[in-house]
Amino acid sequence: MKFFERLLGHRYKPSSGKVAKERLRLVLAHDRTDISPALLETLKDEIITVISRHVAIDAQGVQVTFSQSAHESRLVADIPLLTRRRRRKR
């Protein structure tokens, strides 16, 4: 059992080099745009308020994130709508 755990654990633990790269990717995205994680939260809350005024949305599922390539950063808001079907499912 322990053997398998160690095997799996080792296999799925990313190398520190890869961790460094992923952390940097995120840090650079924030640095480049001057948008802090706290500001992202504020944006998310306000987006939810504004949109809920007009459309039924799934507030729990809203995500505001960065998407970043070499030369551009963009803010991505993913806002799941509460459609009739989803409502029925609940």
Place this chain on the structure above:
Amino acid sequence: MSAKVITITSGKGGVGKTTVVANLGVALAMRGQRVVVIDADVGLRNLDVMLGLENRIVYDLVDVIEGRCRLRQALVRDKRLAELFLLPAAQTRDKSAVRPDDMIRICGSLREQHDFILIDSPAGIEMGFRYAIAPADEIIIVTNPEVSAVRDADRVIGLIEAEEKGPVRLIINRIKPDMVRRGEMLDIADVVELLAIDLIGIVPEDKAILISANRGQPLALSSDSSLAGRAFHNIARRLRGEDVPFLTLHEPGIFERLLAFRLRFVRPVGD
């Protein structure tokens, strides 16, 4: 003939800017280029000791700016190489003694009689960095494959782009090939991808660098150079527009092969 002014900067301190400037100055001068290296780190000068010229300083950058001597009098000639000169920083003053215009004026009067002017920028993004990049035709960013150094490099690249300075190229210094191989260090492809600028050199970590700094004899001086010494000579050749392949720091894996393939399409800048 007019010199090309290249500022070497980094954001973070201690990544090897001064070592890079000393060795590139030497490597270019060994190729018959007329070179001036300027220490712009007023108050914390070190380029003089890296070059082993600390005992020959009479006047400095601030003396020139404040008119206590002529520019020619402040230049320290390196006796080992016919055409390498150092313009030392003042040690007992601070960065407020220099303005961007002063650097532009000084480089302007050096341009005619030299081929390369290399400026060793202070770390940071304050006034010292500002005046160091003011006269630059080209900027080299030095970084290490570490989170903090790469982050600071990115910040500096952003500031340089905002001032519409450039082109900007990258040296990755202090690579430890065995750590990269084990996946315990950012590799060259990672850093280039994150910073999204052209690479001009890779330099491996090398004990010989510390030893050469101990003696005040830059590594690039000896012809039977170590790997790091060869790396500096390669960068010097690229600065002159030559197309030189990057060093292989270890057995190339798939990543390096892909990178080598990509780098072939990077255009040499200038000349």
